[in-house]
Amino acid sequence: MKPNFVRFVCISDTHERLNELCPRIPDGDVLIHCGDFTNDGEKWQILKFNKELQTLPHKYKIVIAGNHESGFEGNEIWTLRNLKRNGKGTDKGYKFLTNCIYLYDTSVTVILLSY
Template identity: 30%
Template sequence: MLKTCCTNTYSHDDNENLINITFISDTHEQHRKITKDLQKGDIIIHTGDFSNGECDENDMKRIQKFLCWFSKLPYQHKIFIGGNHDFAIKNIDKFNKLLSMYPGVTYLHQSSIEIPIKNITLKFYGIPYITYLLGWMFYLNDVEQQQSAQQIEQCDILLTHDVPYHSQHLQNRINEIQPIIHAYGHMHGHWGICQKNGVTYVNGAQMGFPGYSYIYKPIRIHITQNKTVILPDQEKIKIWEDFPIKK
């Protein structure tokens, strides 16, 4: 059995009229390093790669360590998706059984959840897929990418592991449904925010590359009750005028 997660002290900026959402990603089994930089809030989202890509007998222990930590964070709602390193999810029966032990945590896989909060309802839709790196977890070929993108429902906040500019099918679907926010990770070093055509894109990848050292802080965004995005102080976040790299 794993030890009980330790208790931590967090700062917070409560506001009864704003929904605050914290975005993290690509923690690669170093999630505890970011704990000190997390603020108490309404919702926290992890967009994949909580593990390092190993596929062995310790898979379930890796998931349990992550879920133990994630479930204890001081947020009312906790949502995550998988990433290309998260081979542990491959054993879906064991994964679902373990996940059931953490009722406060939601895992999305080509699925959605609606969360009533502060007099509004936010709909989240999540997919873990990547568009290249054949042989890695959640890889899709072009036909499969198109099928997955077409299944994405109208939502307020779209969660993917891969970046939007790696798939034309994904870009097309985003243009159709116009989410308030599209959150992702995968590309280390492209941490930050980009606003294009009414969509706020958030890359929350924490670790640098190569080396996977903890460099980039969690990204915290506020949403008003009319679903307008309030960005963080620009001194604390990288604001990209356009996507840093296009395929």
């Protein structure tokens, strides 16, 4: 990595396999996970992902939910879910993501200072 450059690493669709993929994820300043980090948005899946995020070296970790993170929006109509995910998910599951910045209808500014 070069000094005075910001390196973004973007990943998605890890579906509960982040730990297996960690050795292959490049180092960088900002990691962006663009959704589908769980299979169904179950609480245990979110907690597992959150713990695995902590092991990555990126200074900032930004996460966006995908269609597999059932219940994250908090306004989801649970009865309209497809049969495969019916009864699964975690209402406002983003509250369990403590090792990242979670984005939903928001933005974030990250500041990286060079030494």
